[in-house]
Amino acid sequence: MTTHQDLVTKYSRSAPRYTSYPSALHFRETDDPLPALSHIDEHNTVPRPLSLYIHIPFCASLCWYCGCTKVITRRPEDGRAYLDRLYREISSLKRRLHPDSKVIQLHFGGGTPTYLSPGEIRDIGSVLRKHFAFEDDMEFAVEIDPRRLTRDHISALAEIGCNRASIGIQDIHNDVQRAINRIQPMSVNEQVIEWLHEAGIHHINVDLIYGLPLQSKQRFEETLEAVKKTNPDRFAIFNYAHVPWMMPSQKLLDRYPMPDPHEKFAMLNMMIDNLTASGYTFIGMDHFAKTDDELSMARKNGTLQRNFQGYSTRSDSDIYGFGMSSISQIGNGYLQSVKDLETYYQRIDDGKPPYARHYFLTRDDRIRRDTIMRLMCDLELDFRLTGDRWNIDGEEYFAEAFTPLREMASDGLITLTEHGLRVTDTGRMFLRNIATAFDAYYALPENRKRYSKTV
Numbered sequence: 001m002t003t004h005q006d007l008v009t010k011y012s013r014s015a016p017r018y019t020s021y022p023s024a025l026h027f028r029e030t031d032d033p034l035p036a037l038s039h040i041d042e043h044n045t046v047p048r049p050l051s052l053y054i055h056i057p058f059c060a061s062l063c064w065y066c067g068c069t070k071v072i073t074r075r076p077e078d079g080r081a082y083l084d085r086l087y088r089e090i091s092s093l094k095r096r097l098h099p100d101s102k103v104i105q106l107h108f109g110g111g112t113p114t115y116l117s118p119g120e121i122r123d124i125g126s127v128l129r130k131h132f133a134f135e136d137d138m139e140f141a142v143e144i145d146p147r148r149l150t151r152d153h154i155s156a157l158a159e160i161g162c163n164r165a166s167i168g169i170q171d172i173h174n175d176v177q178r179a180i181n182r183i184q185p186m187s188v189n190e191q192v193i194e195w196l197h198e199a200g201i202h203h204i205n206v207d208l209i210y211g212l213p214l215q216s217k218q219r220f221e222e223t224l225e226a227v228k229k230t231n232p233d234r235f236a237i238f239n240y241a242h243v244p245w246m247m248p249s250q251k252l253l254d255r256y257p258m259p260d261p262h263e264k265f266a267m268l269n270m271m272i273d274n275l276t277a278s279g280y281t282f283i284g285m286d287h288f289a290k291t292d293d294e295l296s297m298a299r300k301n302g303t304l305q306r307n308f309q310g311y312s313t314r315s316d317s318d319i320y321g322f323g324m325s326s327i328s329q330i331g332n333g334y335l336q337s338v339k340d341l342e343t344y345y346q347r348i349d350d351g352k353p354p355y356a357r358h359y360f361l362t363r364d365d366r367i368r369r370d371t372i373m374r375l376m377c378d379l380e381l382d383f384r385l386t387g388d389r390w391n392i393d394g395e396e397y398f399a400e401a402f403t404p405l406r407e408m409a410s411d412g413l414i415t416l417t418e419h420g421l422r423v424t425d426t427g428r429m430f431l432r433n434i435a436t437a438f439d440a441y442y443a444l445p446e447n448r449k450r451y452s453k454t455v
Helices: 004-011 034-042 076-094 118-131 151-159 174-180 186-198 217-228 248-255 261-276 294-301 341-349 363-378 383-390 399-410 427-438
Strands: 050-056 102-110 133-144 164-170 203-210 234-239 280-282 287-290 305-307 310-312 318-322 327-330 333-337 355-360 380-382 414-416 420-423
Touching: 004 261, 004 427, 034 333, 034 355, 050 076, 050 118, 076 118, 076 318, 076 341, 118 151, 133 203, 151 186, 164 174, 164 186, 174 248, 203 217, 203 261, 217 261, 234 261, 261 280, 261 287, 261 427, 280 294, 287 294, 305 363, 318 333, 363 380, 363 383, 363 427, 380 383, 399 414, 399 427, 420 427
Parallel strands: 050 102, 050 318, 102 133, 133 164, 164 203, 203 234
Antiparallel strands: 234 287, 280 287, 305 310, 318 327, 327 333, 333 355, 380 420, 414 420
16 A cells, blocks of 8 residues: 555655746747747737736845845845836836736735835836726735835835735744744734734735744644634645755755655645635645635636646736746746846846747647646546647547556546546645646656755
8 A cells, every 4th residue: 555655755756836837947048039029919919808917026134945036135225226127117018018908916026025115115006007907806916024014014005906915924933933044923924914904905815835944744733823813815835945056045954954755745734634624725736715715716616727926816817027037928928037137127228128038838838738737726637628628639649648647546646537537635735746747848857857846
């Protein structure tokens, strides 16, 4: 009989997180912006629902676990210089978009968006309102670092229409916080959540990370219990990605004991049991939502989507990213801006688009993207439906996938049905592994070591 311990040993492999397909590692470097601009123009001949992502890269201090693209600074003038370029980028791109397109989703990410002053937050809200039309039920989310946050920051966010906040907490224990260089008392988190509710921002997400130094199943459950008392609508609980070859600051964590894959699996198992018993739905790989939340409803009715922000309810929109390193997903194309701040400034100052990498999907990419995303969202596949959508024989098209799928079925990760597959409760904890069966790029061995471990 295959035990969970055997499965962890076997399936603790490197694999993509599948927020896109193919992953950003396969985007192609380019010095020519014309293909990107042509793609944008071709996709704006008719109105399209828009999802905007605004990347604010600044942080006042470095969290040693962080894998985001960020700039560490405490100089207020850095924020002002960045916003000047960001506004010019927004103005330039807006001229290429269909005038009747409306924004259904807006996300401030980072870095730390609340690094900006309250006045700067109000300014960026005004600029966006000037350039874009917003749907009445638009979701407007912001990532918040509770440290150094003031009540006026929250007031500014509420004034510009923010209605959802994602609060980075990670872990409540002092020794873990010291090990990752992020000191953040629980009282600070509770104060910020109180301010958010007072300002009318009632949709609260909490971000946690498991797999950090000095964590264990028991101690992470203490974090979970403490955070549950704040009554968030959603949890995003990420498996820490230790990739020091990409993020050198993560080498500082090697000084501390870290949970091994078996302990991390026990932590994941615990959180699923804990949160589902507390009225949350396990949405997928790393998200939980209250059973009456729209994310849970989308999971139930088959309209759930997955993109660079994780699981989402706003489907069929074009994602336009603004700011350094931001990624746009426009139809069947991905565009990524330069990751270096000075290069970003130079591009904007020269009147050039900031795109440095792109990828335009082939028909095979589109079929595989659709299949992987439906697997990640629905936790099942019916190859007849795949065939109907793409005018192919689904089982024949993915014939090579059945070798790993049969092995996974033998290990209890999936159940093979007459015309497809269904992910088991155990398999949900190995969802990235299952998705690799449909990933044409993962078959190349040199690609596998570039990703974080699944467990």
